[in-house]
Structure formats: structure tokens, C-alpha cells
Amino acid sequence: MDEKEEVYTADDRLIVALDVDSFDKMKELVDELGDLVSYYKVGMELYYSAGSETIHYLKEHGKKVFLDLKLHDIPNTVGHSVASVTRLGVNLITVHAGGGRAMMQAAARYAKITADELGVERPKILAVTVLTSFDDQGWQEVGGHLPIQDHVLELAQLAKDSGVDGVVASPREASSIRKMAGNDFLIVTPGIRPSFAQTDDQKRIATPSEAFKDGSSMLVIGRPITQAIDPCAAARLILKEIKENA
Numbered sequence: 734m735d736e737k738e739e740v741y742t743a744d745d746r747l748i749v750a751l752d753v754d755s756f757d758k759m760k761e762l763v764d765e766l767g768d769l770v771s772y773y774k775v776g777m778e779l780y781y782s783a784g785s786e787t788i789h790y791l792k793e794h795g796k797k798v799f800l801d802l803k804l805h806d807i808p809n810t811v812g813h814s815v816a817s818v819t820r821l822g823v824n825l826i827t828v829h830a831g832g833g834r835a836m837m838q839a840a841a842r843y844a845k846i847t848a849d850e851l852g853v854e855r856p857k858i859l860a861v862t863v864l865t866s867f868d869d870q871g872w873q874e875v876g877g878h879l880p881i882q883d884h885v886l887e888l889a890q891l892a893k894d895s896g897v898d899g900v901v902a903s904p905r906e907a908s909s910i911r912k913m914a915g916n917d918f919l920i921v922t923p924g925i926r927p928s929f930a931q932t933d934d935q936k937r938i939a940t941p942s943e944a945f946k947d948g949s950s951m952l953v954i955g956r957p958i959t960q961a962i963d964p965c966a967a968a969r970l971i972l973k974e975i976k977e978n979a
């Protein structure tokens with residue numbers, strides 16, 4: 734088949750980050766991407782601007798939702814916050830691994846209790862390790878004593894022991910996390926930059942094919958798609974790379 738005619742279908746391993754500041758801008762992107770994208774991430778910018786209406790819209794349109802609020806507070810507060818967002822019907826939720834064992838345990842427990850009460854599938858909990866915008870220099874400035882790679886691995890081990898479903902880490906750490914945690918542990922990687930995209934503020938980056946080769950489960954990609962001149966063309970190129978390499 735001629736490459737131009739090839740149809741790239743949505744793949745749940747591609748999560749598109751909807752980092753826009755209004756419901757209308759979100760709707761425009763989601764409508765434009767149509768059937769090419771099945772999984773979206775709603776982060777702080779969109780959620781704080783437009784709230785849970787965004788999630789209802791995505792679900793009504795058959796999309797899966799990763800709610801990336803990176804919860805970080807005492808266990809009681811995080812547990813009850815996870816209960817609240819579980820009621821919205823999201824599929825993935827983030828907490829910060831730095832919140833510690835008891836906080837992650839509370840997140841996992843409240844996701845399960847709430848989903849059981851509602852009779853729905855429970856959302857999976859991901860623990861954010863070290864943000865992909867850090868390089869070693871920036872990391873030392875905030876008191877990081879271990880190399881980032883080692884600290885991420887320690888947090889991933891703690892996350893696994895605490896009973897959450899996986900971590901958010903850079904693709905550069907995916908291979909060592911995969912070796913430590915085995916195949917059932919989710920490794921969700923932002924910091925993905927296809928060869929056609931600029932780096933922006935991301936520091937620990939890799940291409941989609943490198944990320945999957947190193948053990949990523951799912952990729953989070955925002956600006957390379959959402960700020961492309963043609964978001965559908967960018968999404969198709971990434972889906973092609975995923976199809977050919979993962």
C-alpha cells in the first residue's frame with residue numbers, strides 16, 4: 734500500500750497531553766484529532782481552567798483519561814482526593830512518589846475502595862519519580878544527592894512496594910526500572926521527542942521508538958502534537974513510529 738494511503742489507527746499506548754487553558758481549545762484539539770487518538774492526559778493547566786467538564790467531554794467521546802494532578806500531601810488528604818477523582822471515572826491518576834509510602838498506599842487503597850463502592854473498574858495509580866525537565870545540574874540545585882537515574886530507581890522500588898500500579902519517569906530510566914519491577918509494572922514516559930520535534934523545556938528525552946525499546950509501557954506526548962502546524966499529521970507520524978517499532 735502507498736504510504737499516503739496507509740491508515741494509522743489509535744493506540745492506547747499514545748497519550749496526548751492536552752495542555753491548553755480552556756474547554757474550547759481542548760474540544761478543538763480533540764475534535765480535530767478524532768479517531769487518531771484514544772487516550773488523553775488532562776493536567777493542571779486544563780483542569781484548573783475548565784475542571785471536570787473536560788473529563789466528562791472526553792468520556793462521552795469514548796476517550797480514556799489520564800488525570801495528571803500529581804497529588805502530593807499527607808496520606809489522608811491524598812487518599813480522599815483520589816476518592817474524589819475516582820468518582821469522575823478517570824483511568825490513570827498521578828501522585829508524587831516523594832509523598833512517601835503511606836501516601837502512596839492511601840492513594841492505592843482509596844482508588845480501590847471507591848471503585849468497588851461504585852462497581853466500576855478502579856483507576857490505576859502512577860507515582861511521579863523525578864520530573865523529566867530535570868537534568869543533573871538542576872537536580873543538584875534542589876538537593877538531589879544521588880544521580881537522577883539512581884534516585885528514580887529508588888523511588889520506583891518504593892512505589893512498587895507501596896502497591897501503586899506504576900511510575901512516571903523519563904524514557905532514559907525505563908530500562909533499569911523495567912529490570913527491577915518486571916513486566917506488570919507500568920512505566921509511563923513523558924519527555925518524548927520524535928525526531929521532527931523541538932526539545933522545549935524537557936531535558937531527559939528519547940524518541941518514541943527508543944522509549945519502547947527501553948521498556949516504556951505508554952508515552953505521554955503534548956506539544957509535538959498539540960502545537961504542530963498539523964496535529965493530525967504529527968500524530969500519524971508518531972503512530973507510524975509506534976507501529977513499526979513497538
Ligand SMILES: O=c1ccn([C@@H]2O[C@H](COP(=O)(O)O)[C@@H](O)[C@H]2O)c(=O)[nH]1
Nearest residue numbers: 750776863864865923924953954955956
Ligand atoms: O516528569 C514529568 C511528568 C509529567 N510531565 C507531563 O507530560 C506532558 C509532556 O508534555 P510535552 O509537551 O510533550 O513536553 C506535560 O503535560 C507534563 O506536565 C512531564 O513532562 N514530565
